[in-house]
Amino acid sequence: MKLIWMMGIFVMMLGMNANGIAQSNGALMDALQMQQTIERVLAVEPRRRDAKTIDWYMMKMDEKGNWPDIDYANKRRASWTPMDHTQRLKDMGLAYYHMKSNDPKREILKQKIILGIDRWLEMKLESPNWWHNQIGVPQGFALAGLCLGEALPDQTRKQMVSLLKKHVRIGMTGANKVWLSQNVVLRGLLEGNASDVKAGINSITDEIFVSRKEGIQPDMSFHQHGPILMSNSYGLAFLSTNLRFMQIVEGTANAFSPEKKAILTDLLLDGTGLMTFKNQTTPATMGRGSSRRNTLQRNLAGYYRQLLACDPPRRDELEYALKVLEDKQPYPAINRMYFASDFMIHQQPDWHLAIKLFSNRTYNSDGPVNSEGLENGYMSHGSAFLQRGGHEYLNLAGVWDWQYLPGTTVAVSPTYQGQLKKHNGSNIAGGVSDQTVGTLGFTLNLDGLHADLAWFCFDDRYVVLGSSLKHDRNLPIVTTLEQCHLKTKVFAPDTLGKPKALADEVTGKLTDTNWLWHDQVLYVNQGNSITCLGSRKQTGNWGRINITYKDTPEDQASVFRAWLEHTDGQFAYTVFPNVSVENAANLAASTQVQVVSQTETALAVYHRDQRLGMAICLEPTTVQFNDQWTVAVDQPVALVLRDLGEKTARISLSSLTQMDQEVVLTVNGQSQTIALPQGQQAGQAVALHWD
Secondary structure, eight states, rough: OOHHHHHHHHHHHHHHOOOOOTTSSSSOHHHHHHHHHHHHHHHOOOSOOOOHHHHHHHHHOTTTOOOOOOOOTOOOOSOTTTTHHHHHHHHHHHHHHSTTOOOHHHHHHHHHHHHHHHHHHHHHHOOOSSHIIIIHHHHHHHHHHHHHGGGSHHHHHHHHHHHHHHHHHOOHHHHHHHHHHHHHHHHHHHTTTHHHHHHHHHHHHHHHTSSSSSOOOOOSSEEESSBBBOOOHHHHHHHHHHHHHHHTTTTSTTOOOOHHHHHHHHHHIIGGGEEETTTEEEEGGGGGGGGGGGTTTTHHHHHHHHHTTTSSSSSSHHHHHHHTTTSSSSSOEEEEEEETEEEEEEEEEEEEEEOOOOSSBBBBBBGGGGGGGOOOOTTTTTTTEEEHHHHHHHHTTOOOOOOSOOOOOEOOSSOOOOOOOOBBBBEEEEHHHSSOEEEEEEEEETTTEEEEEEEOOSSEEEEEEEEEEEETTTEEEEEEEEEEOSSSOOEEEEEOOOOEOOOOOOOOEEOOOEEETTTTTEEOOOOSSSEEEEOOOEOOOOOGGGGGGTOOOOOOEEEEEEEEEEESSSSEEEESSSOOOOHHHHHHHHOEEEEEESSEEEEEEEEETTTTTEEEESEEEHHHHHSSSSSEEESSSEEEEEEEEEEEEEEEEESSSOSSSSEEEEEEEEEEEOOOOGGGGGTTTTTEEEE
């Protein structure tokens, strides 16, 4: 019956287009191919509702086809509740499609779906937000119709197609374009219009390209709404839709080319996949999505399986990554710099660090689109989210003090002053990785705050340096060590330097404390800044950061919030993940990593045991790592020097301005001119062997 129905639609379509529809290989797209495409679309569409929920939808739908619990008069841009109507129809449609033909509920379910579709067509509702009208509603609506197949009345089908033609057309960029193109495919399948199907699929694949415009970046980060890191919001939607359609058309004339598969593989392995650790992503990769509940949870196993089903490149790496997610292999130690996004990932088998900066090339955050992410203005002030697999930040955004985001350096005031979608006033920002360790840094110059900041990531710790800190209006400047869920008691040194659990009432300035320990993480204050500790109980309201939750009650959580209050224009601290409290005092006294420069020209450290030096050179300068290695540069660069012995070294460096064509590197008095990557690759690292 499905094939007969599809052939009927196809015959009508040919009557309108006597020339037929050519596929990429010149063959006509026939009724069988169209029906196979529909079946593939419905086979890969996830079923998110169980039988009990579907029964509830059926029971609660009234005689008109409405649900009493849906506010059909809602006019909110961010969370437009009438769209729930079409999403429920999609869920019911998928249940119907997969239901056995002799199931006694099937006929009743079909009638309910048709009633709900007709009611939606009758109401003619439109959202104040274009996204619901052109993407969200059409996607669910079209899938509901496709699930019914020949059981969908002809008149209802025609009205559905007419509504979809009103709202759905290919346009825009990045994830938005892919979503719109997907809906053109669905509309074409519903109507039996092979031309639309082909155009939609072509548009989806055409958007798989690398550039410094919106979409996939050369470093495999993802931008949307301008130069804003969106890898785990729009980027994830882009990846999800492309992988789904890659699977749908695999083995057909419309199959994705090897080049397109390679880009998607790189995007998952080197981008989105590295920004997720133990099924949790980092807020800095989500734009305004960080202000939504439950959005930090990410299980990417299905994405790897979809790629592996489609003859991808880098198969061994994909298979290993999938085993990691299945807890069959450890997370690999890797460091990666995302030069197009001013962002670094530093991953070890048992911890994960994500650091976000910004420059005059990138924005600090998404704008207040749909009144979401309203306090994201400091997200790129050096946010450093440390994850160990304990859901450290899950659903904590509602009670966060957004002037104290983990890692950030901020001039605090009695009321929140952060601004959204702003460029940094400096072009000095970037970093370099040698794949296992890395450093990044920037000059922060915004809203009267000036600071030079740098991070140095090793296998067992990371070191943070700041210099030249000042504020034009003399506001107090703080750097937040952490603001996460409180998991254990907080420890600090007693008068003998031994660990002592602090009472929950102990808050404020801890003037005689140079380290704190919480939940297997040690924070060591190595400068003259004052260590401070916040209240263990924090309250807040999600509506403060996202209008979707405007009328929700206040939230409360147990929180560990610690920061440094700066006194002399500079600071230094080290964080040791996965440390027992018994070892805290010994590690706090460690001198393995030495600060070798903390000036207005360079921030640099040297690890004696690993013979490893790292520097953020903010201007032409000279850095002496030890008595064997002195490095000078004539341009702002990030640099990693690994001593290989016998007066040889491996050096990796990158431009901090992304404007310089070359840098003169002088090592121990010997100079060499190094060509720097240009164009799309500006900011990428250059590696060389020095002897």
